[in-house]
Amino acid sequence: MTIKHIAILGSTGSIGVNTLDVIRAHPNRFKVAALTAGKQIDRLAQQCAEFKPAIAVVSDADGASRLEKLLLEKKINTQVLYGPQALVSAVTDSGCDTVMAAIVGAAGLVPTLAAAKAGKRVLLANKEALVMSGNLFMQAMKEGGGELLPIDSEHNAIFQCLPPQFSKTPNPSLGVEELWLTASGGPFRNTPLEQLGGITPDQACAHPNWVMGRKISVDSATMMNKGLEVIEAFWLFGLPLEKIKVLIHPQSVVHSMVRYRDGSVIAQLGQPDMRTPIAYGLAWPERIEAGVAPLSLTQLAALSFNEPDLIRFPCLPLAFAAAKAGGTAPTVLNAANEIAVAAFLDGGISYLHIPVVVEKALNAMPVVNADSIECILEIDTQTRKVARDFI
Ligand code: NAD
Ligand code: MG
Numbered sequence: 300m301t302i303k304h305i306a307i308l309g310s311t312g313s314i315g316v317n318t319l320d321v322i323r324a325h326p327n328r329f330k331v332a333a334l335t336a337g338k339q340i341d342r343l344a345q346q347c348a349e350f351k352p353a354i355a356v357v358s359d360a361d362g363a364s365r366l367e368k369l370l371l372e373k374k375i376n377t378q379v380l381y382g383p384q385a386l387v388s389a390v391t392d393s394g395c396d397t398v399m400a401a402i403v404g405a406a407g408l409v410p411t412l413a414a415a416k417a418g419k420r421v422l423l424a425n426k427e428a429l430v431m432s433g434n435l436f437m438q439a440m441k442e443g444g445g446e447l448l449p450i451d452s453e454h455n456a457i458f459q460c461l462p463p464q465f466s467k468t469p470n471p472s473l474g475v476e477e478l479w480l481t482a483s484g485g486p487f488r489n490t491p492l493e494q495l496g497g498i499t500p501d502q503a504c505a506h507p508n509w510v511m512g513r514k515i516s517v518d519s520a521t522m523m524n525k526g527l528e529v530i531e532a533f534w535l536f537g538l539p540l541e542k543i544k545v546l547i548h549p550q551s552v553v554h555s556m557v558r559y560r561d562g563s564v565i566a567q568l569g570q571p572d573m574r575t576p577i578a579y580g581l582a583w584p585e586r587i588e589a590g591v592a593p594l595s596l597t598q599l600a601a602l603s604f605n606e607p608d609l610i611r612f613p614c615l616p617l618a619f620a621a622a623k624a625g626g627t628a629p630t631v632l633n634a635a636n637e638i639a640v641a642a643f644l645d646g647g648i649s650y651l652h653i654p655v656v657v658e659k660a661l662n663a664m665p666v667v668n669a670d671s672i673e674c675i676l677e678i679d680t681q682t683r684k685v686a687r688d689f690i
Pocket of ligand 2: 452528
């Protein structure tokens with residue numbers, strides 16, 4: 300067995316910690332080449348002490364000197380770097396062959412693109428990167444010649460349900476008709492509409508089935524997460540938007556499905572535990588122990604499926620509209636949503652104002668071709684300013 304060398308972008312987050320959990324159980328298969336974090340220096344220092352990466356990256360100089368000091372005390376000789384360009388070095392200079400892209404939001408875009416261009420196996424959790432720059436990213440993957448494995452549970456499920464030849468040659472004779480993305484509906488699926496205005500950040504982050512970072516938890520509550528995932532599926536699997544459907548499935552057991560021409564529907568089921576898609580991506584095409592409890596179907600009360608309520612979840616139609624508009628519209632959707640969610644988490648706006656900010660930004664910003672990284676980053680910056688002004 301050849302050992303894989305892994306760089307984890309965002310190692311201190313929910314996906315990062317779960318990735319290290321899988322890696323820890325397979326020391327003969329995986330070595331950690333690089334770890335990166337934003338501000339959680341103590342946690343990163345512990346991770347470096349345990350996994351001894353060649354490179355560790357943090358956001359700023361202060362964090363870097365704190366980390367260096369901690370690593371000196373522990374006698375760990377990991378090289379410490381900081382800043383956005385250092386995230387790229389973690390990918391290109393650490394000797395890794397596989398990159399877990401698990402920084403949240405637009406901050407993950409540039410290093411994830413670097414991994415694509417460098418021909419790494421990219422384990423893609425950072426859906427925002429694909430939403431902002433789907434065309435460029437897929438092109439970079441193609442040019443780099445590496446493997447792209449989706450980690451988002453729905454897309455990982457669809458990847459598992461598609462025929463193996465699918466991604467290489469999208470071929471009508473394979474009979475793929477529709478992709479069905481499942482969504483739990485989040486914590487407010489049944490909350491009376493008149494109570495939605497008073498929702499607090501902690502209520503929004505208390506997801507019924509999954510434990511995740513705060514930004515994606517709010518996105519799950521508004522269902523913007525599913526909107527971003529529709530765009531993610533569009534780029535990953537190359538099917539027209541009309542063939543990508545969303546179904547509310549409160550139990551989060553069926554992670555997504557593919558409907559075929561002959562009447563078959565193939566689903567992937569499992570516990571709501573991200574270590575399953577993470578282990579799948581790390582070991583593909585092999586399957587390894589992920590530390591996940593076996594699914595017991597007889598202990599499940601029921602599995603149910605409904606159409607999403609677009610009045611309750613206005614972020615979902617906004618995402619569909621941005622996807623349909625194409626070009627930089629999804630970049631605008633993503634940037635405005637990041638600003639609105641951050642403002643909600645800081646107590647600056649109410650829960651119901653999140654879609655209002657996103658809609659205003661979509662109306663204010665022109666749609667142009669998303670054909671260069673400079674153009675995408677410029678639209679992202681402008682949108683953040685516009686969204687902050689509305690707030
Ligand atoms: P999280 O908030 O728990 O972790 C985010 C990580 O990114 C942390 O390590 C943090 O230090 C780092 N980070 C944040 N801002 C940064 C910046 N400006 N520069 C450098 N590093 C920065 O988030 P998460 O829940 O682990 O999600 C990570 C990504 O995976 C997101 O894009 C999310 O949509 C996606 N995802 C997560 C889950 C899940 O179950 N958590 C499921 C599917 C997809
Ligand atoms: Mg998901």
